[in-house]
Amino acid sequence: MAQRLSVVATRRLPAPVEARLAELFDLRLPDEDRPTTRDDLLRAVADADVVVTTITDKVDAAVLARAGDRLKLIAHYGAGVDNIDVESARRRGILVSNTPGVTTDDTADMAIALMMAVTRRIPEGLSVMQQGAWEGWGPTAFLGRRMTGLRLGILGMGRIGQAIARRARAFGMEVHYHNRTRLRPATEEGLSATYHDSLDRMLARMDIVSVNCPHTPGTFHLLNARRLKLLKPGAVVINTSRGQVIDENALARGLESGEIAGAGLDVFENGVEINPRLRDLPNVVLLPHMGSATIEGRIEMGEKVILNIKTFADGHRPPDLVVPGLT
Structure with missing residues (x-):
């Protein structure tokens, strides 16, 4: 034998x-x-x-x-x-x-979950309830954004990006994307997705940006300080791919100043060493790399x-x- x-x-x-x-x-x-x-x-x-x-x-x-x-x-x-x-x-x-x-579907589900958590301020509501601090319903309490009609910009339209696009369409979101290569027309049509050959132009128009590209030398800090400043003040950043794609210090500055409305992160630039500036912000949802879990x-x-x-x-x-x- x-x-x-x-x-x-x-x-x-x-x-x-x-x-x-x-x-x-x-x-x-x-x-x-x-x-x-x-x-x-x-x-x-x-x-x-x-x-x-x-x-x-x-x-x-x-x-x-x-x-x-x-x-x-x-x-x-x-x-x-x-x-x-x-x-x-x-x-x-x-x-x-x-x-x-x-884990395409699992990660896509988590990306959508993070979008909802941030835009609807779910962790803030959960925290109030767990602390026993809720004083009752109010007309202006915990106001978030309606998902329907929001523009979603997907950075990286591979398997996971496309799975997110299909889910986003079910929520009535507008799907936009930037990718190294453009999808075939039939695929693009099936996803109702609009292609942007310029990442900068796409970022400036989006309500939510979802990072779904791999970490390579070419994508390191692809969302750097300059590009993050292109985002609208009400924009949200979601990352379920690789932390190194985003300059976390620049992201933290934008979140602290209100130039960026919120972020949902399942991956981090320095692995388990979470940037303390991100951990302390109420408009940030942090998860321990649960996308495929x-x-x-x-x-x-x-x-x-x-x-x-x-x-x-x-x-x-x-x-x-x-x-x-x-x-």
């Missing part, structure tokens, strides 16, 4: 996923679920055939330089791979796979990881192979 692949997972995964991995491979899991330390990661890449990584693992060139000869596949548990140096992995003969398309989504992510590893073990190209330069 052929020796089973040695698979190291850097984080604990949903129980059904762990059980299936253990059936198929020689699986090693951490004793407890916590962010992996660099030493943990170095040990994982040193003696495994496959490492299952997550977004909390920074697999840079220095880590890959310490990889053992056995490591041939990094099966990433997630869609975005900006935490992995895919090009360095390729040069060392290490494949990288991911789990695209699984559904039972169904996380199990489906695991199933994709298993399929990628099993296909590789059988001598074939993983179906979700990440190609350098195309991420």
Whole structure:
């Protein structure tokens, strides 16, 4: 019998996923679920055939330089791979796979939830109720914005951006978008979406801006201080993609001054180190990267990881192979 692949997972995964991995491979899991330390990661890449990584693992060139000869596949548990140096992995003969398309609906749902939370001031109302401070209904209390008729500008019209557009249309919102490439006319028509080749012009007209593009060198601080100043005073910024796309200090300044009406953020520029200026603002809703946090989504992510590893073990190209330069 052929020796089973040695698979190291850097984080604990949903129980059904762990059980299936253990059936198929020689699986090693951490004793407890916590962010992996660099030493943990170095040990994982040193003696495994496959490492299952997550977004909390920074697999840079220095880590890959310490990889053992056995490591041939990094099966990433997630869609975005900006935490992995895919090009360095390729040069060392290490494949990288991911789990695209699984959490599209979950993340789109969360983006809409954040839009409603901010525009309808739901957290403020919740806080008053939890503190027992509600004094009764008032004609001008907790006034927000009606979603119907608002202009939504989507920055990045991939799978998630399009899923948000479909949901926004159900709320009666106007859908606008800026993307690296324009959608096909039939797709655009189906989404009732208006394309803007100029991001600046789109930003100046929107009531809500939803960030849905990946983090790349080209999108780092794409919403910088200059662009954030283009927003209307009543505009809201939503980010369920990557925190590095927004200059958080510039966003905080705009929110503090009233130049930006509110923000709903599920991701942050410095990971778990949340900008204290954002945390203290009443017009900001902060979530702990919950966009993909559904039972169904996380199990489906695991199933994709298993399929990628099993296909590789059988001598074939993983179906979700990440190609350098195309991420």
